[in-house]
Amino acid sequence: MELTTPPRQRILTLGLVAICLGYFLVILDSTIVNVALPTLRRDLGADLAALQWVVDGYLLTFAAGLLGGGALGDRIGGRRVFQLGLAVFVIASAACGLAPDAATLIAARTVQGVGAALAVPTSLALLRAAYPERTDRARAVGIWGGVAGLAAAAGPVLGGLLVDVPTLGWRLVFFVNVPLGLLAMVLTARRVPAPAGSPGTRIDLPGQCTGALALAALTYTLIEGDHGGITRATAVSASVFLAASTAFVLLQRFRAAPMLDLTLFRSATFTGGTAVGLLINLGFYGEMFVLNLHFQQTRHESPLVAGLALLPQMGVVAVGSALSGRFTGRAGGPRPTMIIGLLVGAGGLAGLACCVGLPYPMLVLPLVAAGFGMSFTMPAATSSVVDAAPANRAGAAAGVINTARQIGSVIGIAVLGALADGATSGPRTALFVSAAAFLLGAALAVLRSA
Secondary structure, eight states, X not given: OOOOOOOOOOOOXXXXXXXXXXXXXXXXXXXXXXXXXXXXXXXXXXXXXXXXXXXXXXXXHHHHHHHHHXXXXXXXXXXXXXXXXXXXXXXXXXXXXXXXXXXXXXXXXXXXXXXXXXXXXXXXXXXXHHOOSHHHHHHHHHHHHHHHHHHHHXXXXXXXXXXXXXXXXXXXXXXXXXXXXXXXXXXXXHHSOOOOOOTTOOOOHHHHHHHHHHHHHHHHHHXXXXXXXSOHHHHHHHHHXXXXXXXXXXXXXXXXXXSSOGGGGGSHHHXXXXXXXXXXXXXXXXXXHHHHHIIIIISOOOHHHHHHHTHHHHHHHHHHHHHHHHHXXXXXXXXXXXXXXXXXXXXXXXXXXXXXXXXXXXHHHHHHHHHHHHHHHHHHHHHHHHHHSOGGGHHHHXXXXXXXXXXXXXXXXXXXXXXXXXSXXXXXXXXXXXXXXXXXXXXXXXXXOO
């Protein structure tokens, strides 16, 4: 009897397009706003702390809600929660575009982050359900990561173009999400299968609240502490962070159905991939915040020129993410991919630190290396975490890796933004810190990832 090899699963489908479009919007809003910050500062009378909150308000609720979003998807079904997240994101995007002042914009950005937190972990859970074979799933995650890279690349350039539109200007940065979000919802309803949920999965509200409180207090301490020094408010927020963090860990350890299953961290692969996710976002998104301000405020470039200046870095992100999935599939695991990506990224960030005050052509090669290193690493770190978890905890595992990444973004923007004062010395110091984060990630990948 002749044995035949079953045909490979078709990777590119409209279902994958729907999932990736939702993720595209979430990542687009992590980068498209940066290039609009100086214009926002002028039009809304915002100070530097408010600008940091415009970026970190989104990332804060994004990070704080990811674990809950993953758990909710595991309970009632990934497609339902994905659709809910897109709906919240679209409505909040419209509110951002209509915001009359900085405070309203920051509030609407935090609601945007809630929508993102519901959509991202469920997008990965939907991918796992749609691609049960590991090699096919690695390729699909590579495409998913490549779309994220495309969104990150499009953000600065698209933002620069939209900011220069008369009358609406920076408001179009948010309005652009509305038609694309509605399209993603329609495609999801028609083309994405709906895996069954597990009704017995409980939502850990105390854990969600203490985790969100800890992250909010940490962000407040880092941002306001830099601008106002050690005050009663920052001292209180630091104390709240320590107390809420302790309460969160204790709740997760002793609750029967915790939001974060701490036993997942018994896997060295899971732990290492999660730490790498935090470190690459700390370095990369902190670097983007610093360079956008440097190009516009120190080099006095327009928003469009500043966006185009980042194109060598952001343009290669889509390529690196797509190659990452293929390389991981052929290498038999994500560890070699992460090590290569992290070392290349560290070299690029260190090169930027050395060249930040020099003519722009000297920055091109370091920008390419930093973008490639980040994008080559990210899908592999994600795969390592999701594959290390049991199938019925895919949503929670996706929530963990994406929470770690967004926490890294929050810390990176707060800390590196604080270090970046000055024409050259501040940005140089911040970029060296970014490079150090990537090097630490490489060391962890060698020691703790499989």
